[in-house]
Amino acid sequence: MKKIAIIGRPNVGKSSLFNRLVKKRDAITSDMAGTTRDVKRREVVINNKRALLLDTGGLDKGCELYDKIKDMSLKAAHKADIILYMVDGKGLPEDEDKKLFYELQTMGKDIALVVNKIDNDKMKDKLWDFYEFGCDAIFGISVSHNRGTVNLLEWIYNHIPDSDIIDEEAEEIISEPEIPEYENELNDEEFFAQFEDEEDGYFYTDEEEVEDDSIFAQNDKIKEFDENDINHIKIAIIGRTNVGKSSLLNALLGEERSVVSDVSGTTIDPIDESIDYKGKQLTFVDTAGLRRRGKIDGIERYALMRTKEMLENANMALVVLDASEPFLDLDEKIAGLVDQNRLACIIVLNKWDIADKNEFERIKNEVRDRFKFLAYAPIITLSANTHQRVDKLHDMILKINENYSQRITTSQLNAVIDKAQQRHQLPTMHGQVIRIYYTTQYETRPPKIAIVMNKPKGLHFTYRRYLTNKLREAFDFTGTPLLFKAKKRGER
CATH class of the missing domain: 3.40.50.300 (P-loop containing nucleotide triphosphate hydrolases)
Structure with a gap:
């Protein structure tokens, strides 16, 4: 599978193009330089050909962090088969861009110069300034306005071998990839409503009740692996x-x-x-x-x-x-x-x-x-x-x-639960006797245990903890939570 690396200096739109090509908001985008720091990899399909797309950090220098980001991005470019070098079309060509572009050209790889932020027809004239890079494959696009990407996609498609076609009968049409708009990706108030604790100011999320699974809908069948x-x-x-x-x-x-x-x-x-x-x-x-x-x-x-x-x-x-x-x-x-x-x-x-x-x-x-x-x-x-x-x-x-994926047979579970009850009987509830009829595992990852009984509300949390400890003693549940559900017989 061919590797396509999107390379360029900070804030030229690399992650936005990455998202456009993978057709979803995968990489975080912002106006802040240095948002992308690691190399993000996703499989993409250009028409009917599969490739691996790499979103890299900005080629900047200065502090130790930016030097490391630049070094990792250039390593990704060396390993790639196709390079898309992106620049900001709103400004004049940068000497640093030319230097980096020429270095990448010497590697003998397929390379295209992608001039982003050509947002309207009037700005197309600015493309002439970038022909001094000496590259035949120059594409003026606007990722944010979804303009001019057809020719770029066609160029990429032609540089991916036919051996990477995933559907030979697919109609060969290069079209503009469509994904939701980038603006207003997240509302601050809505976001922090999930993560704020007004008392101590620490990040957290609210505890949620475990979903009430319908364990009897399939005649008590255990979920298949x-x-x-x-x-x-x-x-x-x-x-x-x-x-x-x-x-x-x-x-x-x-x-x-x-x-x-x-x-x-x-x-x-x-x-x-x-x-x-x-x-x-x-x-x-x-x-x-x-x-x-x-x-x-x-x-x-x-x-x-x-x-x-x-x-x-x-x-x-x-x-x-x-x-x-x-x-x-x-x-x-x-x-x-x-x-x-x-x-x-x-x-x-x-x-x-x-x-x-x-x-x-x-x-x-x-x-x-x-x-x-x-x-x-x-x-x-x-x-x-x-x-x-x-x-x-x-x-x-x-x-x-x-342990997380294991399935314990009903007979094994009941043997442990019966022995546990013999050692410590279930406490009564308002003078009523509490009975456990049987126990069965109904799901894995994590293991979920159904306790079928006459009075589910009578299963006190202390006795539930006692049963959990007994099951952990009998079976190896190291590293995995163990969830219980108390149900009436025949209850959905």
Whole structure:
């Protein structure tokens, strides 16, 4: 599959073109230079040919962060087969653009000069200024107004080999890609209504009631396994800023995939990358670091929304904590998102190479005390920077995925529940005897258990916790939440 890299200096419209070609608002766009920092990859279809599109960070220089972004973007260009070099058509050609363009030309790749922001016919004359780049393939377009992209798409199409055609019978029509308008992508008040706590000012989301599943609609049949789904594990890496999430992603992948910097909030747009490991596809998502509400700058508001969306689609979360510093209340708020989304979980104590090793028991106890709602999550100490014990994390992910996806037979469940009742009888409710008829698992990922009984409201939360503990003793549910639903017999 051919790789197409969109390259250029900051704020020329690279991410907007990326979104236009993938036909959805995938990459975060703004007027702030440096919004895109990592290389974002998505598969696209140009007419009937498939390609991999790369959105890169701006080719700027100055501080250490921008130097790293530029270096990673140029590496993406070197690996690409087709390069779209974008410039801002509203100004005069920049000497820095010419220098970078000439360097890319020497690589012998297919390269086009894309002059963006040619918003109307009067501005077409400005294209003549850019012919001094010495490029035959020059395209004047306006991404925001969806003008002039047909010729560009046709050029791209002609440089993708016929071997990448996905449907030989598809009608060969190059058309303007249509996606929703970019303006007013997010309303600030609506956004913060989801994430504000007026009392302490910390980011959080409200606890939601677990959906009331209709477990008897299919005659108590247990949900069938989807092998493809189970073999694909989607893992979100979450935590506050500067705890080492991007470093951990790079260590897990074995390559520099995400920009790492001491600048707080380096990652803005969530970056996902997949690897194959022991027959499983592991997709890691490096999400934006979360801060206190009062410290959130404009573009980070979009990042928070994307993080929430990623968690809704994930199976597992790696909650990354900085073991070299005291934990904060914000760490608990962030970890609460794992509980809210009912995800499998591993607690990662990062920066163990600079932490006080003699304090392990104290740190572990503090984690267990602060994160009681993640009592099921195992703890691993590692250093993403030195790769210490990172290799163990891959196998731990596979093991927890097994627990998260496992299905316990009804007979096994009932044997454990019956034994638990013999040891401690269900308390009565207003003098009425409470009976459990049987127990069955009706769904996986996470495991959901239906308790069929005469008085569902009589299942006190303390007895529910007791049954949970007994099931965890009998079966390996390490790393996964275990959900109960009390139902009447025949209840829908």
